[in-house]
Amino acid sequence: MGLIKLRDSDVELASWTRFHDEDLENFGRDAAAMLADAEKWARDNGYVIKPKTSFFGSRFSKMTTTYYKEIRVGDGWEDYSIPRKASVLRHEIVHAKQWRHFGRASFGANYIFSARFRWAMEVQAYRESVRAYRVLGAKEDWLRNYATREVPDVLWQNYMLGVLRKGDVYEHAARILLRAA
Numbered sequence: 001m002g003l004i005k006l007r008d009s010d011v012e013l014a015s016w017t018r019f020h021d022e023d024l025e026n027f028g029r030d031a032a033a034m035l036a037d038a039e040k041w042a043r044d045n046g047y048v049i050k051p052k053t054s055f056f057g058s059r060f061s062k063m064t065t066t067y068y069k070e071i072r073v074g075d076g077w078e079d080y081s082i083p084r085k086a087s088v089l090r091h092e093i094v095h096a097k098q099w100r101h102f103g104r105a106s107f108g109a110n111y112i113f114s115a116r117f118r119w120a121m122e123v124q125a126y127r128e129s130v131r132a133y134r135v136l137g138a139k140e141d142w143l144r145n146y147a148t149r150e151v152p153d154v155l156w157q158n159y160m161l162g163v164l165r166k167g168d169v170y171e172h173a174a175r176i177l178l179r180a181a
């Protein structure tokens with residue numbers, strides 16, 4: 001198991017709410033309207049939403065990712081429920097704002113090479129996923145489980161965070177995500 005401890009500065013970075021701004025606050029309150037607004041935001045801000053290429057390989061082909069100006073949706077996107085699509089796009093819009101804030105070279109390098117940075121950026125973005133589901137009327141128990149179990153599991157399993165202490169990855173993420181639940 002990983003030995004790298006998350007620092008206070010990582011937790012502080014993961015707790016940022018500056019990308020959870022009024023653009024997102026003003027999106028529709030039902031799933032179809034929220035999804036339409038997210039797609040419109042992407043268009044208006046120069047992003048393209050397109051399917052992933054096989055370049056990423058099968059391991060990551062299911063996950064939607066944002067690479068600078070492209071939001072690449074994963075396999076099975078067409079089968080997602082409308083609320084899930086809306087939540088995923090709101091998550092990706094946070095990543096789009098992160099790319100813009102940190103700059104292409106800095107964000108790209110840090111995201112690839114620093115597990116601590118990658119953890120912090122994903123917690124910021126998953127907090128928006130939680131917010132989206134809350135707006136869409138998800139039940140409190142479901143949200144609590146999503147924030148404290150489901151997302152920390154996804155973080156641990158899918159984002160190559162094995163160099164970090166597992167307890168840190170889970171506990172700090174759960175605490176931050178609960179604030180949005």
Ligand SMILES: [Zn+2]
Pocket residue numbers: 091095122125126
């Ligand atoms: Zn993400």
